[in-house]
Amino acid sequence: MGSTAIVVEDLTKRYGDLVAVDRVSFTVDEGEVFALLGPNGAGKTTTVEMLECLRTPTSGNAYLKGFSIRDPSSVREIKRLIGVLPQEFNAVDNLTVHENVELAAAAKGAKNVREVLEQLGLWELRKRTFSKLSGGLKRRVGIAMALVGDPEIVFLDEPTTGLDPEARRETWLYVKQLKKSGVTVVITTHYMEEAERLSDRVAIIVRGRIAVMGEVRRLVVEYGGKTKLVFEELDGRAESLLRERGYELEVAPDGRTVVKVERHQEIYEVLSALRSLSLDVYPEIRQAGLEEVFLRVIGSRLSERGELV
Amino acid sequence: MTTTPTLVKLLFKSWMRSKVSLFFGFLFPVMLLLVFGSIFGGPSPPNYTLYVRNLDVDQHGTPGVLSEAFVRALNGSVFEVRLLKPGDPTPRGTGFAAVRVLTIPRGFTDNLLNTTMLNRIDVTTDTITSIIRMAGERIPEQTRDQIEASMEGLQTFKRFIVAEGVQITLEGSPDDRLLQPIEGIINVIASKFELGLLNASSAIEIRTVHAQVRQLRSVDYYLPGYIAAFIMTNGLIGVSSLVSDMHRRGVIKLLASTPVSKATWITSLIVVQTLASLLLTAVMVAVGWLVFRIVAIPDLYSLAVILLGTLAFTGFGVLIGGTVKEAEAVTALGNSISFPMMFLSGAFWPLELMPGFLQAAARYMPLYYFHVALRETLVAGSPETALFPALLVAALAVVGVTSAVLMTKWRDF
């Protein structure tokens, strides 16, 4: 990776007694996709909005391409560098797609409206009134408004919350495109899958603090635990055979049997052992992911709606 | 540098596409003008108020006997006489009530008395001369000579009496359809007065003059009232809900994350509202002319008043929309400030139709000064009388725009 795009140092935001963001520090490299993953109210928005110079930190500091967010003269420079999709953003209802992107372009002094619309597949739809678009397209217009003006750093605050799975996957595609073009992206989400698929690095943030941070793969290896093979039903014969061979076995209350393996190679070993008993079974293979990391580190799960459960 | 024009263009498009702003910005005021203009459009209801300015007074201000008697005769007729002191200014029409001023000239009593005296002398000499002629030889020649000599004496005496005809002046609006009948009534009273009291005639002559200020018809009154009222609602209700909506959508957040400044944003809103105000004025003036033949071409003064009012109410709209959090509260606040003002400030109907305490209350409403200033400039063509209310609107504009700029947040929303 190249040089550093964002440096965050002990960034803190208090609202009265509430510490919304508590001494958060991290760095984001140029061209990297960095995800802030956390439940509702974790402080994701507060963190990114401090970086966007939209909220004043209580203490700490951050630098975007070397410009301090606390120095009024460099704030202007920062605003030239960034593109922002606010949380739950909705463009102006009675303007068209083109006019909305033009609005953002005017604010940034940008001229590449057409280019951005084409890039996001909106050019054909440019004359459509915003209010008449589907949820997915609306969000895409928001992303276009963030991207117009070729920002070097893009902040996307929960870009897929509330979208149907298809629209979500579509949005991911655009973020990947963005990464290819070398833009630095900071994305917030409470979807494990989103962080897992998109980000180079992820920071799990809970109650204003970063609990754990790093490359997704590395976190999974470190915290995720073993791969699980889940069998609908295994007879006593099979279970004792596997125990003999040294596998860790668990029988769930619903009668299913979970076999834990360390390496992928072991999956085949388990299956061929069962075949030798002429058992032709097909287990569900559960690979560890961010979900396990989250569970391990935070001690609870994250629901589809972003709540800790 | 193209930022502001583009923002203005897009915000204006959005404004013109919004059904609510079209309704309040154009349709509603035009409908009101058509409806109320047709119902109450004609001249004001008849009234017989007559201002009398009696200049026939001595150095202590005591009126001459005859002018006083004449005023009493007028008062005893259909007129409701209101006396003006010699130095009092001519009352101005406030909208509906026609103003007519009858001026009794200095020397009214003296001139009438002298005229009467001359008449009596003439009658006396004429009578005596005829009697002598009829009596003829029966009167002794000496006596006849004596009488003729005294008649000549009377004629000589007459030359010392200065008697001028008196001219009273009736001043009124050319639009006052009652002015002519009123002149006729005064004429009749004057003749009776002459005959009854003085046994003389043609001593009093009435001259009718048309005042410079035209009396307003109801529609003339409504036109600037509606324009002002809806420029106000455009700001207090329209702009406030627009700003609040932009906040909720995150559009303001997005704009604030770009290099665009708060000042540019507010300026764009003000320019858009100025365009909307001018458009509203144009539509209203056009409808007024087409339907009611009101000729009210906005001059520079009325345009300045429109600009000031737009600045003031747009400023307060931006303030409300930016500081009040809930959308419902924004609308509720905008409405609860606008509607009482619309109905009670005299923008919708003349204050004279309202009870005294409400008339007094109207003086505390910003809209009152806005519509008065606009009426004085747009319809009455009288920038002098618009000056004071216009200055108050200007002060309001300064306060409104300043507080909008100070209170609008461009970070830490």
Ligand SMILES: Nc1ncnc2c1ncn2[C@@H]1O[C@H](COP(=O)(O)OP(=O)(O)OP(=O)(O)O)[C@@H](O)[C@H]1O
């Ligand atoms: N302006 C504010 N005033 C007071 N408290 C605030 C303010 N903004 C945020 N908070 C509080 O700070 C905490 C963090 O909020 P933040 O919006 O940053 O969370 P988030 O991670 O973005 O959550 P979400 O998924 O709901 O968007 C929350 O407890 C929230 O209630």
Ligand SMILES: [Mg+2]
């Ligand atoms: Mg958030």
